[in-house]
Amino acid sequence: MSQPTCAERVEGEYTRTVSDLRILWELYCTGDEDGDEDLGRFEDYGLSFDYVAPGTFTDQDEGYFRYQLSWGGPSDEFRFYTGPEFYPHRIEYWFLDWFDGARWPVHGVDLRFLREIFDWFAEGETVQSVYDAAMVDWSPPTDNRQTCDECGDVIDFEDDDAGVGYGINQRALCGDCYRDEYPDEDDTD
Ligand SMILES: [Zn+2]
Numbered sequence: 474m475s476q477p478t479c480a481e482r483v484e485g486e487y488t489r490t491v492s493d494l495r496i497l498w499e500l501y502c503t504g505d506e507d508g509d510e511d512l513g514r515f516e517d518y519g520l521s522f523d524y525v526a527p528g529t530f531t532d533q534d535e536g537y538f539r540y541q542l543s544w545g546g547p548s549d550e551f552r553f554y555t556g557p558e559f560y561p562h563r564i565e566y567w568f569l570d571w572f573d574g575a576r577w578p579v580h581g582v583d584l585r586f587l588r589e590i591f592d593w594f595a596e597g598e599t600v601q602s603v604y605d606a607a608m609v610d611w612s613p614p615t616d617n618r619q620t621c622d623e624c625g626d627v628i629d630f631e632d633d634d635a636g637v638g639y640g641i642n643q644r645a646l647c648g649d650c651y652r653d654e655y656p657d658e659d660d661t662d
Contacts, residue, residue: 478575479547479568479569479573479575480575482568483566483567483575483576483577484577486549487566487568487577490549491566491586493512493518494586494590496509496512497509497512497513497514497518498586498589498590501515519540519541519542520541520542520543521540521541522538522539522540522541522594522599522603523539523541523603523606523607524537524603524604524606524608525537525552527613528613534645537552537553537554537555538552538553538555538561538594538603539552540590540594546571547568547569547570548568548570550566550569551564551566551567551587552564552566552567552576553587553591559595559601559604561587561588561591563578564579564587565577566578613636620645621645621646622644622645623646623647623654624647624649626647628648629648633648634646634648635647636651
């Protein structure tokens, strides 16, 4: 009998994880110092919170904040995708096991709940500091196989207008799409 895949397991793991987190968050918010007998305290739950800069992994164009809950085989984590204001417009739960991995999109009341958790990290300045730490030595991927976020074509870096945006959540544009989007920058004099 073969092991269930991550795709088969992700929903169940997600449900269990969010339920654990809610128990801990509830206790934390009511000022309970001891936490849950089995789960511990909210502040101690999870292993790390950091920022994964764009291009850290192959084909990963968008950076995200990573709240890692468990490590090893298997591991799981939440990924928060934000704009420059650090508002998580998209949150995903990931269940990963060696070369396998599956995501579960967080939505509905859970989305609101996970944004509360993210706010907690933001209030402690953690969001800003992990972002700064990840980006201080960051440079945009120079991989010439980048594709345009607008039209999907492979970007020709010989074209001076083409380029990969710097900083959080900016886009890679081919020369044509760049000129469409910023027509005013034409030097015509
Ligand atoms: Zn394009």
